[in-house]
Amino acid sequence: MATILTLAGDGIGPEIMTQAIDVLKAINDKFSLDLTLESGLIGGVAIDATGEPLPDETLARARAADAVLLGAVGGPKWDAIERSKRPERGLLKIRGELGLFANLRVAKLYSQLANASSIKPEIISGLDLLIVRELTGGIYFGEPRGIRTLENGEQQGYNTMVYSTSEIQRIGKVAFELAKTRAQAAGTAAKVCSVDKANVLEVTELWKQTMIEMQQADYSDVALSHMYADNACMQLIKDPKQFDVMVTGNMFGDILSDEAAMLTGSIGMLPSASLDESGKGMYEPCHGSAPDIAGQDKANPLATILSVAMMLRYTFKQEEAAQAIEQAVSDVLDDGLRTLDILDSSEAGLKQVGCKEMGQAVLAKL
Amino acid sequence: MATILTLAGDGIGPEIMTQAIDVLKAINDKFSLDLTLESGLIGGVAIDATGEPLPDETLARARAADAVLLGAVGGPKWDAIERSKRPERGLLKIRGELGLFANLRVAKLYSQLANASSIKPEIISGLDLLIVRELTGGIYFGEPRGIRTLENGEQQGYNTMVYSTSEIQRIGKVAFELAKTRAQAAGTAAKVCSVDKANVLEVTELWKQTMIEMQQADYSDVALSHMYADNACMQLIKDPKQFDVMVTGNMFGDILSDEAAMLTGSIGMLPSASLDESGKGMYEPCHGSAPDIAGQDKANPLATILSVAMMLRYTFKQEEAAQAIEQAVSDVLDDGLRTLDILDSSEAGLKQVGCKEMGQAVLAKL
Ligand SMILES: CC(C)[C@H](C(=O)O)[C@@H](O)C(=O)O
Ligand SMILES: CC(C)[C@H](C(=O)O)[C@@H](O)C(=O)O
Numbered sequence: 175m176a177t178i179l180t181l182a183g184d185g186i187g188p189e190i191m192t193q194a195i196d197v198l199k200a201i202n203d204k205f206s207l208d209l210t211l212e213s214g215l216i217g218g219v220a221i222d223a224t225g226e227p228l229p230d231e232t233l234a235r236a237r238a239a240d241a242v243l244l245g246a247v248g249g250p251k252w253d254a255i256e257r258s259k260r261p262e263r264g265l266l267k268i269r270g271e272l273g274l275f276a277n278l279r280v281a282k283l284y285s286q287l288a289n290a291s292s293i294k295p296e297i298i299s300g301l302d303l304l305i306v307r308e309l310t311g312g313i314y315f316g317e318p319r320g321i322r323t324l325e326n327g328e329q330q331g332y333n334t335m336v337y338s339t340s341e342i343q344r345i346g347k348v349a350f351e352l353a354k355t356r357a358q359a360a361g362t363a364a365k366v367c368s369v370d371k372a373n374v375l376e377v378t379e380l381w382k383q384t385m386i387e388m389q390q391a392d393y394s395d396v397a398l399s400h401m402y403a404d405n406a407c408m409q410l411i412k413d414p415k416q417f418d419v420m421v422t423g424n425m426f427g428d429i430l431s432d433e434a435a436m437l438t439g440s441i442g443m444l445p446s447a448s449l450d451e452s453g454k455g456m457y458e459p460c461h462g463s464a465p466d467i468a469g470q471d472k473a474n475p476l477a478t479i480l481s482v483a484m485m486l487r488y489t490f491k492q493e494e495a496a497q498a499i500e501q502a503v504s505d506v507l508d509d510g511l512r513t514l515d516i517l518d519s520s521e522a523g524l525k526q527v528g529c530k531e532m533g534q535a536v537l538a539k540l
Numbered sequence: 541m542a543t544i545l546t547l548a549g550d551g552i553g554p555e556i557m558t559q560a561i562d563v564l565k566a567i568n569d570k571f572s573l574d575l576t577l578e579s580g581l582i583g584g585v586a587i588d589a590t591g592e593p594l595p596d597e598t599l600a601r602a603r604a605a606d607a608v609l610l611g612a613v614g615g616p617k618w619d620a621i622e623r624s625k626r627p628e629r630g631l632l633k634i635r636g637e638l639g640l641f642a643n644l645r646v647a648k649l650y651s652q653l654a655n656a657s658s659i660k661p662e663i664i665s666g667l668d669l670l671i672v673r674e675l676t677g678g679i680y681f682g683e684p685r686g687i688r689t690l691e692n693g694e695q696q697g698y699n700t701m702v703y704s705t706s707e708i709q710r711i712g713k714v715a716f717e718l719a720k721t722r723a724q725a726a727g728t729a730a731k732v733c734s735v736d737k738a739n740v741l742e743v744t745e746l747w748k749q750t751m752i753e754m755q756q757a758d759y760s761d762v763a764l765s766h767m768y769a770d771n772a773c774m775q776l777i778k779d780p781k782q783f784d785v786m787v788t789g790n791m792f793g794d795i796l797s798d799e800a801a802m803l804t805g806s807i808g809m810l811p812s813a814s815l816d817e818s819g820k821g822m823y824e825p826c827h828g829s830a831p832d833i834a835g836q837d838k839a840n841p842l843a844t845i846l847s848v849a850m851m852l853r854y855t856f857k858q859e860e861a862a863q864a865i866e867q868a869v870s871d872v873l874d875d876g877l878r879t880l881d882i883l884d885s886s887e888a889g890l891k892q893v894g895c896k897e898m899g900q901a902v903l904a905k906l
Contacts, residue, residue, distance in 0.1 A: 248739075257742075257745065260739070262739045262740070266740070292659055292660055292663045292777055292778055292779075293658055293659060293660070293777070294658055294659070294660055297658045313679075313701060313740075313741065314740055316698070319741075319742050319743075320742050321742050321743075321745065321746050324704060328704050328705040328706055329704065329705045329746055330702060330703070330704040330705070330746070331702065331703055331704075331741075331742045331743035331744070331745060331746030331747065332682070332700060332701065332702040332742070333700070333701045333702075333741045333742055333743045334698060334699070334700055334701075335679060335698065335699045335700075335701065336696060336697065336698040336699075337696070337697055338690060338694050338695065338696040338697075339694040339695045339696070340694055371791070371794075373614075373626070373628045374628065374632070374679075374680055375679065375685075375697075375699045376623075376685050376686050376687050376697045376698070376699060377687075377697035377698055377699045378697070379623065379687065379697060380687050380695055380696070380697030381697065403794075403795055404794045404795050404797075404798040405798065407773065407795045407796075407798055407799045407802075408798045408799060408801070408802040408807070411658055411659070411777065411799065411802045411803065412658055412802055413658075425737070428737075428769075428770045429769055429770050429773045429795060430773075431770075432770040432771065432773055432774045433773045433774060433777065433799070435774070436773075436774040436777045436778055437777065441774070
């Protein structure tokens with residue numbers, strides 16, 4: 175028996191989570207997985223209920239669970255709250271406290287949605303790219319940090335970007351291993367592109383050097399390349415299919431994974447996994463809480479549903495169950511069902527549906 | 541009389557500089573500008589000659605000059621050199637020493653080149669976006685920085701991202717003022733989007749707060765919006781025309797300006813200006829030294845030639861001369877001349893030309 179903690183969060187979080195839970199229950203029955211579901215509070219709803227974006231109780235239950243499924247956090251309602259208590263802090267804290275150092279974000283083009291992108295179809299057709307982002311270090315967590323008053327009376331803000339060799343090795347290993355798995359599945363050669371700014375930042379010089387040493391020592395079967403972050407941001411637009419696995423630090427990963435997601439034109443479709451050293455993980459859609467459409471049954475639940483598939487694959491090693499969900503999602507797209515975010519009004523034969531109808535259609539396919 | 545120091549640098553630097561100098565001389569005669577040209581060493585060629593990427597003599601002459609025109613620096617030949625002596629260090633040092641805190645990068649779509657982009661034409665047609673990047677602060681220059689050995693024997697790399705209120709105000713002022721000038725010229729309302737990661741980094745929380753205060757105190761006629769860097773990176777792909785002036789720190793500016801340039805599909809066309817508080821500046825193409833095509837007469841000289849136009853506009857206040865150059869560039873594009881980087885092989889009636897032929901064609905139009 176295994177336990178999953180669901181944290182719906184704010185904005186569209188509850189709606190998309192309801193659909194994902196339905197799918198999770200169905201797959202649990204179908205594959206006799208013996209999963210137990212619990213729910214808890216994080217983000218703005220947790221602030222409203224307890225004053226804290228990540229209450230101790232939620233953290234304790236997340237530690238006890240085998241996996242966490244997260245909706246989304248944040249919204250204008252909590253923007254004026256003091257920095258240390260904002261919804262985003264809850265998200266950063268749970269990542270840090272659970273040691274979820276490996277964030278996997280897939281930018282995959284669904285062929286049914288090729289027209290939704292602002293990129294020309296030939297540039298992105300068949301795109302399937304994995305970004306491995308370090309998630310518990312770098313400038314997101316580095317100390318010292320803060321805002322201080324200088325002697326001349328003006329203020330100064332400061333943050334510290336820091337990585338040690340072992341932190342780099344740990345995330346590098348995830349990237350190299352996944353590149354091998356992916357290459358095996360696809361029948362291609364394994365390759366990793368490490369993104370840094372080693373021409374300017376010493377911390378990323380150590381990053382680059384460590385990646386080179388790992389490749390030479392343990393991964394001579396994986397082709398390793400290096401790219402500066404500014405160039406990577408350009409190359410993703412120019413020719414994203416040149417990449418298979420990209421690995422980078424917390425901040426560059428934040429930026430590049432959003433860029434890669436947007437290339438597909440379907441950020442409402444993209445799931446993510448955040449894993450610790452034992453493979454325990456938190457799974458969440460790449461998109462945010464979209465407060466502007468919350469509660470209107472307009473949200474796209476597919477990224478959260480696909481996050482369930484990632485959970486089954488990475489934490490529970492249930493590849494068959496994972497693929498069943500992915501196939502069901504592909505099937506509803508084939509049927510022409512579209513939530514607003516992925517609707518191409520110039521295409522014939524599509525049917526606009528709400529969050530609930532989309533979720534139930536996936537369920538019906540299972 | 542005014543003096544311009546030209547620093548050709550490495551890779552394609554000398555070729556593109558030769559063409560830009562021809563244009564500069566012609567415009568000097570035509571508009572009786574009384575400009576004197578000198579040349580100096582920076583980057584790899586300076587390392588080869590003196591051991592330093594920015595020799596003292598070059599720095600002294602740059603200080604004495606009224607403007608600097610730079611080609612490009614760096615190349616694989618100098619990659620193995622110790623960090624503090626690499627070509628890029630020369631570039632960072634001259635920016636810092638001359639106090640060139642305001643980097644202006646224009647991402648403009650040349651309608652003649654609309655097909656060269658990987659973005660769909662309707663998304664970028666008419667794009668003309670200015671990125672104002674802070675260039676002498678932030679994590680590029682912050683201390684402490686380095687790589688140290690920890691007690692447990694492993695290494696740790698660290699850099700510091702730091703901004704004070706006065707640094708933010710200084711670059712904010714440039715952005716607000718330019719937004720007003722641009723709006724006046726275009727007959728539109730002035731707007732600035734400030735890019736930060738205030739939900740995570742304290743230093744950018746101060747950035748955001750300072751921008752808000754400036755707008756309230758002095759720029760109530762400019763609409764100010766804020767965007768997180770990851771979202772900005774997405775929005776640039778989704779709908780770049782929502783922006784007019786973007787202002788951000790050194791590192792986010794490095795990444796976003798390259799992204800914006802790539803949207804146009806013509807990074808070989810884009811100039812930049814780096815200005816100090818008095819308007820003195822260094823002007824350079826946005827692209828790099830392209831060692832792979834160096835010395836083969838394949839490079840596109842237009843970004844460097846357009847950098848001359850920016851110099852005439854911002855440092856010498858010669859708007860008419862600046863426009864004459866810009867018009868000449870547009871004319872040669874109308875004539876169908878294309879260097880390899882901007883050649884669309886599916887388009888009829890184009891003529892592929894080398895660096896020299898392109899430069900001389902612009903000259904002929906003047
Ligand atoms: C909400 C925010 C703190 C978060 C981040 O910057 O990591 C988000 O952008 C993400 O990528 O998950
Ligand atoms: C060459 C490098 C140091 C430089 C930078 O990072 O600023 C370049 O990328 C640029 O944008 O001018």
